[in-house]
Amino acid sequence: xxxxxxxxxxxxxxxxxxxxxxxxxxxxxxxxxxxxxxxxxxxxxxxxxxxxxxxxxxxxxxxxxxxxxxxxxxxxxxxxxxxxxxxxxxxxxxxxxxxxxxxxxxxxxxxxxxxxxxxxxxxxxxxxxxxxxxxxxxxxxxxxx
Amino acid sequence: xxxxxxxxxxxxxxxxxxxxxxxxxxxxxxxxxxxxxxxxxxxxxxxxxxxxxxxxxxxxxxxxxxxxxxxxxxxxxxxxxxxxxxxxxxxxxxxxxxxxxxxxxxxxxxxxxxxxxxxxxxxxxxxxxxxxxxxxxxxxxxxxx
Amino acid sequence: xxxxxxxxxxxxxxxxxxxxxxxxxxxxxxxxxxxxxxxxxxxxxxxxxxxxxxxxxxxxxxxxxxxxxxxxxxxxxxxxxxxxxxxxxxxxxxxxxxxxxxxxxxxxxxxxxxxxxxxxxxxxxxxxxxxxxxxxxxxxxxxxx
Amino acid sequence: xxxxxxxxxxxxxxxxxxxxxxxxxxxxxxxxxxxxxxxxxxxxxxxxxxxxxxxxxxxxxxxxxxxxxxxxxxxxxxxxxxxxxxxxxxxxxxxxxxxxxxxxxxxxxxxxxxxxxxxxxxxxxxxxxxxxxxxxxxxxxxxxx
Numbered sequence: 127x128x129x130x131x132x133x134x135x136x137x138x139x140x141x142x143x144x145x146x147x148x149x150x151x152x153x154x155x156x157x158x159x160x161x162x163x164x165x166x167x168x169x170x171x172x173x174x175x176x177x178x179x180x181x182x183x184x185x186x187x188x189x190x191x192x193x194x195x196x197x198x199x200x201x202x203x204x205x206x207x208x209x210x211x212x213x214x215x216x217x218x219x220x221x222x223x224x225x226x227x228x229x230x231x232x233x234x235x236x237x238x239x240x241x242x243x244x245x246x247x248x249x250x251x252x253x254x255x256x257x258x259x260x261x262x263x264x265x266x267x268x269x270x271x
Numbered sequence: 272x273x274x275x276x277x278x279x280x281x282x283x284x285x286x287x288x289x290x291x292x293x294x295x296x297x298x299x300x301x302x303x304x305x306x307x308x309x310x311x312x313x314x315x316x317x318x319x320x321x322x323x324x325x326x327x328x329x330x331x332x333x334x335x336x337x338x339x340x341x342x343x344x345x346x347x348x349x350x351x352x353x354x355x356x357x358x359x360x361x362x363x364x365x366x367x368x369x370x371x372x373x374x375x376x377x378x379x380x381x382x383x384x385x386x387x388x389x390x391x392x393x394x395x396x397x398x399x400x401x402x403x404x405x406x407x408x409x410x411x412x413x414x415x416x
Numbered sequence: 417x418x419x420x421x422x423x424x425x426x427x428x429x430x431x432x433x434x435x436x437x438x439x440x441x442x443x444x445x446x447x448x449x450x451x452x453x454x455x456x457x458x459x460x461x462x463x464x465x466x467x468x469x470x471x472x473x474x475x476x477x478x479x480x481x482x483x484x485x486x487x488x489x490x491x492x493x494x495x496x497x498x499x500x501x502x503x504x505x506x507x508x509x510x511x512x513x514x515x516x517x518x519x520x521x522x523x524x525x526x527x528x529x530x531x532x533x534x535x536x537x538x539x540x541x542x543x544x545x546x547x548x549x550x551x552x553x554x555x556x557x558x559x560x561x
Numbered sequence: 562x563x564x565x566x567x568x569x570x571x572x573x574x575x576x577x578x579x580x581x582x583x584x585x586x587x588x589x590x591x592x593x594x595x596x597x598x599x600x601x602x603x604x605x606x607x608x609x610x611x612x613x614x615x616x617x618x619x620x621x622x623x624x625x626x627x628x629x630x631x632x633x634x635x636x637x638x639x640x641x642x643x644x645x646x647x648x649x650x651x652x653x654x655x656x657x658x659x660x661x662x663x664x665x666x667x668x669x670x671x672x673x674x675x676x677x678x679x680x681x682x683x684x685x686x687x688x689x690x691x692x693x694x695x696x697x698x699x700x701x702x703x704x705x706x
Contacts, residue, residue: 148329149321177291187355195322
């Protein structure tokens with residue numbers, strides 16, 4: 127069966143999402159996926175607040191990291207995070223709906239670089255993230271539907 | 272009232288922890304704090320697993336980020352994360368108890384650099400994290416006990 | 417005197433370049449500058465080779481860092497590098513002409529984030545760089561021309 | 562011939578240094594090497610100054626990167642830089658003698674993490690650097706003396 131890149135991205139996302147209890151449990155939504163890109167959303171809840179009364183950076187990172195994971199796994203080949211960095215620009219507040227856009231900057235046979243921008247609903251940038259992935263052998267979708 | 276550095280660190284940690292719903296909600300424990308350092312622990316639970324069946328990197332980051340926060344706030348002056356990076360070395364598995372050790376590498380009036388190593392119970396390194404903090408005006412503890 | 421953004425960028429670049437013995441001495445050329453962006457080129461010479469026979473990463477970094485400097489100083493306000501990271505994708509070889517394109521990803525009153533891609537003449541990506549800048553008081557061009 | 566770790570480190574450094582025109586050309590000196598560590602020095606000269614009148618960050622990075630290279634190649638197996646980051650803490654000035662100390666933080670069969678601190682002669686920290694290396698097949702010293 128021949129599939130185009132967009133179909134492979136959607137199928138890979140479905141396979142990833144089915145087992146991704148972490149992203150599900152934080153109330154994330156996969157809004158869009160394509161070859162080398164993904165858009166995920168998450169609303170900041172009470173349990174994500176830190177000692178300064180704003181969103182714990184770990185949850186902002188986790189949203190960005192999930193968007194990165196969906197983008198770097200969008201080619202049907204499993205990939206894992208190797209090194210990630212994040213810069214916090216604006217604090218996240220209770221009730222804010224965050225949207226993370228991941229795009230592929232580089233991809234070779236073995237590794238990839240992805241940039242993720244996290245924004246609030248008004249478009250203000252909350253954080254900039256860059257993820258480096260490493261590709262694993264095998265396929266995410268060969269046994270799937 | 273004059274307090275020594277260790278007492279300021281403990282008091283700052285108490286103030287931070289009281290409002291840190293994020294770290295509490297993930298089952299973290301503050302095992303030790305001192306001037307410029309902190310040790311926190313967290314057990315990997317079902318809800319932290321990702322689509323590859325291992326711990327979502329976001330939760331490992333969040334533990335490291337909390338240890339960083341307790342270390343960079345240990346001087347009684349509020350500090351926030353500005354830029355953080357993490358390298359994943361060994362996957363985290365269900366049931367693993369992770370311990371994150373944060374130590375201060377540099378600290379000036381306005382900013383700081385902290386290194387955090389996350390290990391499993393056997394001492395295997397799960398991740399290396401480096402956090403850059405920025406100091407805010409005010410005090411964490413001036414109004415406290 | 418009112419100047420548009422492009423004129424400010426060119427004038428800032430002239431002021432920077434005049435004193436930039438480092439970039440001059442490595443044979444760099446400023447090919448283009450604009451508001452929030454810069455393109456610089458440099459050819460890999462014998463004295464840039466390392467113990468593995470390829471270009472020492474430090475010189476690839478230096479080219480990217482110069483492009484970053486011209487981009488983050490392009491608004492006429494002095495800015496300095498605070499934190500930079502680089503990922504090496506393809507080795508640089510003797511005689512290669514490298515081109516570094518810096519673009520502004522984020523900019524606030526006090527800080528900025530710039531992405532720099534270094535390519536060879538065929539367009540192969542040699543390295544990806546991300547720089548974080550901090551703005552200083554004063555102006556690069558108020559006393560100039 | 563059986564060699565201990567210190568002898569392998571010295572021999573690897575000799576092999577590296579012999580061809581390292583870049584580090585030689587900048588006037589670097591290898592002051593110490595050992596298994597997983599290296600100390601290099603370099604004096605800031607006129608040609609390293611940038612448009613702000615201080616040392617171009619690229620040369621500080623290059624010194625740190627060389628120290629990193631000698632440390633990650635100290636086990637006799639060739640290793641190359643994959644990803645590096647640097648934080649600038651204090652400007653470098655003309656005539657300053659910089660000393661870079663690289664130590665191994667993590668090392669596995671395929672990769673390593675090294676921390677490099679660059680100080681001036683008075684011990685003031687100029688920059689903190691972290692390098693990630695990847696090991697290549699072969700040996701630096703099998704054919705050597």
